[in-house]
Amino acid sequence: MTDVTVYGVPQSTFVRTVRMTLEEKGVPYDLQLVQWSDPDYERIHPFRRMPAFRHGDVRLFESLAIAGYVDEVFAGPRLQPAEASSRALMRQWISAVCDYIVADVTRRYIVEYVLRPSGPDGTPDRAKIEEALVDIRHHLGVIDRALGESAYLAGGEVTLADLFLVPIMDYVSKMPEGDELLGAFPNLARWLAAMSDRASFIATIPPPFPGASAD
Amino acid sequence: MTDVTVYGVPQSTFVRTVRMTLEEKGVPYDLQLVQWSDPDYERIHPFRRMPAFRHGDVRLFESLAIAGYVDEVFAGPRLQPAEASSRALMRQWISAVCDYIVADVTRRYIVEYVLRPSGPDGTPDRAKIEEALVDIRHHLGVIDRALGESAYLAGGEVTLADLFLVPIMDYVSKMPEGDELLGAFPNLARWLAAMSDRASFIATIPPPFPGASAD
Numbered sequence: 123m124t125d126v127t128v129y130g131v132p133q134s135t136f137v138r139t140v141r142m143t144l145e146e147k148g149v150p151y152d153l154q155l156v157q158w159s160d161p162d163y164e165r166i167h168p169f170r171r172m173p174a175f176r177h178g179d180v181r182l183f184e185s186l187a188i189a190g191y192v193d194e195v196f197a198g199p200r201l202q203p204a205e206a207s208s209r210a211l212m213r214q215w216i217s218a219v220c221d222y223i224v225a226d227v228t229r230r231y232i233v234e235y236v237l238r239p240s241g242p243d244g245t246p247d248r249a250k251i252e253e254a255l256v257d258i259r260h261h262l263g264v265i266d267r268a269l270g271e272s273a274y275l276a277g278g279e280v281t282l283a284d285l286f287l288v289p290i291m292d293y294v295s296k297m298p299e300g301d302e303l304l305g306a307f308p309n310l311a312r313w314l315a316a317m318s319d320r321a322s323f324i325a326t327i328p329p330p331f332p333g334a335s336a337d
Numbered sequence: 338m339t340d341v342t343v344y345g346v347p348q349s350t351f352v353r354t355v356r357m358t359l360e361e362k363g364v365p366y367d368l369q370l371v372q373w374s375d376p377d378y379e380r381i382h383p384f385r386r387m388p389a390f391r392h393g394d395v396r397l398f399e400s401l402a403i404a405g406y407v408d409e410v411f412a413g414p415r416l417q418p419a420e421a422s423s424r425a426l427m428r429q430w431i432s433a434v435c436d437y438i439v440a441d442v443t444r445r446y447i448v449e450y451v452l453r454p455s456g457p458d459g460t461p462d463r464a465k466i467e468e469a470l471v472d473i474r475h476h477l478g479v480i481d482r483a484l485g486e487s488a489y490l491a492g493g494e495v496t497l498a499d500l501f502l503v504p505i506m507d508y509v510s511k512m513p514e515g516d517e518l519l520g521a522f523p524n525l526a527r528w529l530a531a532m533s534d535r536a537s538f539i540a541t542i543p544p545p546f547p548g549a550s551a552d
Contacts, residue, residue: 168479169437180422184432186401191425207395210406217399220435222384264383 126151128188129163130172133328135228135289136185137173142285143189145322147198186216189282201282212276215268215283222261223290230254232293236331255299259306262294266307274313280320288317289328341366343403344378345387348543350443350504351400352388357500358404360537362413401431404497416497427491430483430498437476438505445469447508451546470514474521477509481522489528495535503532504543 126144128151130137137153144151156163156172167174167183175181175188177195182188193201203209231254234246241247265287268275275283291314294300304311317323341359343366345352352368359366371378371387382389382398390396390403392410397403408416418424446469449461456462480502483490490498506529509515519526532538 169433169476171436180425182425182429184429184436186432187425187427187429190428191421194421194424206406206409209409210395210397210402212402213405214397214399214402217401217435218384220432221386221399261384 124150124152125176125178127154127176128152129154129156129166129174129176131155132326133331134172135224135293136171138289138326138328139185139282139285140173140175140188140192141326142288142320142322143192143201143282145325146201146280146285146320147192147196149192149196149198185286186220189285193282201280201285203276203279203281208277212281212283215265215275216286218264219283219286219290223265223287226254226257226261227290227294231258232290232297235297236293258294258303262303262307262310266310269309269313273316280317284313284317285322288314288323289326292318292323292327339365339367340391340393342369342391343367344369344371344381344389344391346370347541348546349387350439350508351386353504353541353543354400354497354500355388355390355403355407356541357503357535357537358407358416358497360540361416361495361500361535362407362411364407364411364413400501401435404500408497416495416500418491418494418496423492427496427498430480430490431501433479434498434501434505438502441469441472441476442505442509446473447505447512450512451508473509473518477518477522477525481525484524484528488531495532499528499532500537503529503538504541507533507538507542 126149128137128140128144130140130153132138132141132153141151141153158170164170166181169183171183173185173188174183175191177191180191182191190202203212231251234240234250234254239246240250265275272278274280275287291310295304295314304314341364343352343355343359345355345368347353347356347368356366356368371389373385379385381396384398386398388400388403389398390406392406395406397406405417418427446466449455449465449469454461455465480490487493489495490502506525510519510529519529
């Protein structure tokens with residue numbers, strides 16, 4: 123029995139971030155699959171995205187809010203640094219993931235390959251992929267340099283920032299250019315290998331997208 | 338003399354959020370105008386957006402990180418609730434502003450009117466404005482309902498969430514549909530009137546965009 127519910131689908135990187143946060147804290151939860159066609163979902167998430175979250179009477183949407191709340195109200199390892207400038211660094215990388223990595227890596231690259239290919243006969247549009255890769259290489263380079271200075275994004279310990287980035291990098295590693303990209307960014311590759319060994323990562327490996335071909 | 342620098346232009350809503358945070362805390366700072374053409378700016382903000390921030394040896398980008406840091410390291414009124422579920426609510430609205438309000442209100446509406454009109458002869462594209470207004474009315478309705486339950490977004494006191502939203506709503510109020518929109522959402526109008534009286538708001542009123550016609 124649990125009074126914690128996550129609303130969403132397990133293929134969503136933001137849903138995985140919230141689930142990994144709960145797993146890291148050792149909090150049991152139910153995953154309730156969202157039916158997009160259900161008009162009632164707007165009562166749970168007024169902008170109709172995922173995840174949404176319920177803990178007893180507390181209802182939240184937006185992963186930033188949910189992950190912080192889970193870290194702050196449940197026992198278990200702290201996932202936010204105690205020191206102000208490290209905490210700021212964590213928020214900087216969370217925000218950079220949500221602003222730049224999601225825009226250019228998730229929407230222009232992962233989505234083009236696995237969710238909504240826009241090329242001829244339902245194949246990925248090569249020109250769009252190549253165009254996205256220019257920005258992706260820039261962004262991954264920024265993160266690779268940051269990870270050259272510390273084991274994790276906000277210092278020597280795993281924080282919420284790592285949990286925001288890793289679901290996206292897990293998809294990147296499985297794309298056709300994944301090996302090439304990780305080969306070019308060794309700090310990022312080392313970080314991804316360490317993150318992939320965590321129980322929270324293994325417990326939340328997403329199933330294939332419905333209708334997507336296996337890769 | 339101050340060891341705090343904000344990098345950006347005063348017309349940017351995110352720059353204004355950070356400046357209002359500093360004003361609310363009573364922290365003196367320099368505003369250093371960003372020269373986009375300067376290749377050195379990438380050393381300050383690797384994704385070349387604004388604002389960026391420096392406090393002594395601490396260098397940050399992303400408003401989420403900067404505003405939280407300023408609140409946590411400087412004296413002055415607390416701008417983040419002490420209670421976990423109210424703090425989560427604050428983060429929920431910050432994230433909703435950054436995800437949905439910026440995407441649909443700033444980029445599709447304010448930018449179309451004042452920064453990069455894409456219609457004939459450099460006028461705003463009416464079809465784009467009307468299309469954006471459908472989403473804008475939805476989003477402002479969500480916020481209006483939230484403000485029907487409390488004076489400010491995360492409860493009875495001003496928090497960072499209000500400082501993220503108000504620079505955008507200030508622009509909205511000056512657009513051709515501004516009066517109509519605020520008339521339709523009385524809780525939002527009441528909140529904007531209260532926020533507009535604050536010294537931090539008045540001290541950061543943005544000058545016109547360079548090259549934009551007065552309205």
